Amino acid sequence: MESIKLNAQNLSKFEAKVAIPTYDRSLVKAGIVHVGIGGFHRAHEALYTDQLLHKSGNENWGICGVALLEFDQKIYNTLKDQDGLYTLIVKELDGSLTKRVIGSIVEYLFAPENPSAVIEKMASLNTKIITLTITEGGYNYNEATKQFDFSNPLVQQDLEHPTKPKTIFGYLTQALKLRKERGQKGVALQSCDNVQGNGHMLQNMLLSFVKKAEPSLLEWIQKEVSFPNSMVDRITPATSPADILNLKKESGIDDAWPVVCEPFKQWVIEDHFANGRPAWEEVGAQFTEDVVPYEKMKLSLLNAGHSVLGILGALRGYATIDEAASDSNIADFLKLYMDKEVTPTLGDLEGVDLESYKKSLLERFGNVYIKDQIDRICSETSAKLPIFILPTINAQLKGNGKIKFAAFVIAAWAIYSLGLDENGNPLVIKDALADVLHQKAIAAKKEPKEFLSIESVFGDLKKSEVFVDAYRKSYHDILKNGVERCVLDLNNEILNKI
Template identity: 50%
Template sequence: MTQHHTNALVKGLNQESLAYMPSHVDTPSYDRSKVKAGIVHIGVGGFHRAHQAMYINELLKTPGSEQWGICGVGLLEANRGLRDVLKQQDYLYTLTVRHPNGTIDNTVIGSMIDFLFAPENKQAVINKLAHPDTKIVSLTITEGGYNFNPVTGEFDYANPDIINDINNPNDPITAFGYIAAALKLRKEQGLGAFTVQSCDNIQHNGNVTRKMLLAFAAEQDAALSEWIAANVMFPNAMVDRITPVSKQSDIDYVVDAYGVSDEWPITCESFTQWVIEDSFCDGRPNWDNAGAQFVKDVTPFETMKIRLLNAGHSVLGLLGSVHGYGTIDETVSDPLFAKYLRAFMDKEVTPNLEQLEGIDLEIYKDTLIERFANPNIKDSLSRICSESAAKLPKFLIATINENLAQGRDVSLATLVIAAWCFYSDKGEDEQGNTLEVIDAMQSELHEAAAKTTTDNLAFLSLTSLFGDLNTQSAFTSHYKNNVDALYAPASKIKAIMKNVLEPKGN
């Protein structure tokens, strides 16, 4: 990211240059020299800096929260550049929040007070995790960092880095290796455990983290595994904020708006949500004072997000791709696509959702469509449609199955599955432009979909994805009609969508 500016008048962002910031920038009003790192965060990416670190920054404005600063940790050689930038900037960075109406909020985030680069000093990271000040070890390590088999959900013992960490407890590579080494040290020193808090977008992320860490520790040190099971807490949480990858234009914007140079700023949407199970073993920040929500059970909140936001993304992504659109905002700005999405959310998703404390579902759905339409957050449909085989069983097919079991309509979701078949088979939109299809199951998807012209249920033969949908006549009757319409010469997805929304003869 590090693009340096030659303009000598532009100051680099650091603690000293805060005094020169324009008044419209929200800078840390608290004394950063008094902040201690009660949280060690592994995997400092854009999402962490737009989400958890932002919540802590807000909390630190309240006196008495000084023990909840963040020490970042980079485990990978690829994190060296980020370490260099953050160190040079006194661990400060700018957050540019872009509202759908074009309004921009500018904040300098000061909640990170240190960053440890593990490849240079592994023991320093283990010691920091084991330090009595460390109350929470939080994670954004992506789904791949949890080291589970995507088919079985079980721990992957064959990963070479895991084999290294099991056999070399003091020379770890993975997050599990570092966490186990630190917990072993705390156990030996008679210190209590810290809470391990996943902030990744994984269903039941705390349960997954616990299962994986216990599987790892049991292989390395059975007594340690038992101690972790008895002492460490792993709260589940639902996280939400769209945060695109930082670009050169974000760096340029900060120079223009602030008059300072930030080599790694973050841009994000204005919406943010964090719902956390209140189960911590060594205290926690009052995140609810900064806009987060503590609950007994996060599951229904996860279900709401996955069935509305994530499935909504897939509805727009697949239908929009077939039509020839390129981004989410472009797709949902088309009134027909917005109408289709809202009908899907209202008629096929909402009947399956619980009423949740603090959530008005109608307002949540309104907000989703507003977020998707944000012209300042360009989210590509190829990213949204990537790995659909891993996403759609949870996001969309679960809703179809629940509606079939209740005898409810599934026609809107069924067209999305038919569009996925067309997308996987043709690899191009209806204008003949090539689509970028990214999926671990791409060859299986293509092979099944390619048989559709001779067997219009062929795509549904992938039972690992679709279960028994190919035997459910309430589903297959719609699916056959949709596939036949999509594969007809000179077919148009918009005409098919209109017909599904308002079936002829009704």
């Protein structure tokens, strides 16, 4: 099949093949500025917004997508060339594909190219909400100090050159300063990242920066700006060349960067918006006064589960998450970790069938059509584990609970950070702390506890004798016997006690 380039001019040509926007995109105004227009945003918030735009009366809730980093130039160029359009491909559990073209991103900006344009857009009267997917590491939070990390060179640059910012905090500060000076209303700053209390985290980190950068702005922000917490959930693997090629062959759509995802999606949001909001609840989002129980469950089970499968699967030589999830020993390990160590820390989850949720996670992880790359899941693990796994460890230690499975995962990560799987093949380690992790991993070969001395990741965990003993034993066991044997032994040890 001959393919046709995806753009606004050609959009109607795809109507017989896939679902397309039926609303008039020329009438849509960007009431939302979103920073971080990667795959997850385009499979999640942009989809919800696209669905809402199909309902009349929502024309003021389009999205202006901001590519924040130099690294993001490719996605910016793609959206610019395609008039903000892209194809969302849902890979169903039976292998079928559900495709639709999304039209909710009606503007797009590349921050490094024109910082002032981004600041002005954030300060625009039309902008009511600024949403973020900047990854767990984007919040500039130091796990050891529990504070904003002012030693970050980019932060220092933002303090010295405020009108040419590099970080999200520099951009937000300058935009909010303009809104105050112009006598405008504030905005809602809404994190859509996998961070517990993500709204509170954003608020605390931004106010820490503002206190030093623009202290006179603090009182206005506290009065005029809201920071709703939210829980987001949809597995969205990296788009592969095969996905792009298949879309061309099967649907005739030449899309330089479609998005693939699983069928499941969830969005739970605290209803705290300073300047109005879209009626996302009309298209499946859930608004609540307290999102904490939902996000704690999701981060500790789904996100932590991904990391468990990723780290153990990487050492075993697997390439994708479904391969790791189909290994019955690793799957049993994950189930026992969720049941014995995570579940006791979650408390009462009113209205949530926890057993069904955990069962559904194993099914989702095992979706053979998603092919989520393990090196993607393991990227930036130093920013993920303090959020996904350390809270479970700390809660269990505080209550004299079980930590063997979590200690095993940390030990496996220390060995993973040496850079080789168990077959001697090199691992691709993508992490801001890659050099530090590797150095500490080498030191851990003599004394495993050395790996726990990375305070920005582990805090004071190395002071817990209970944890260190379990971790050290797992470390030596993995090196001696390998992941498969150790996982099987640990599973049997726990199961035989039941």
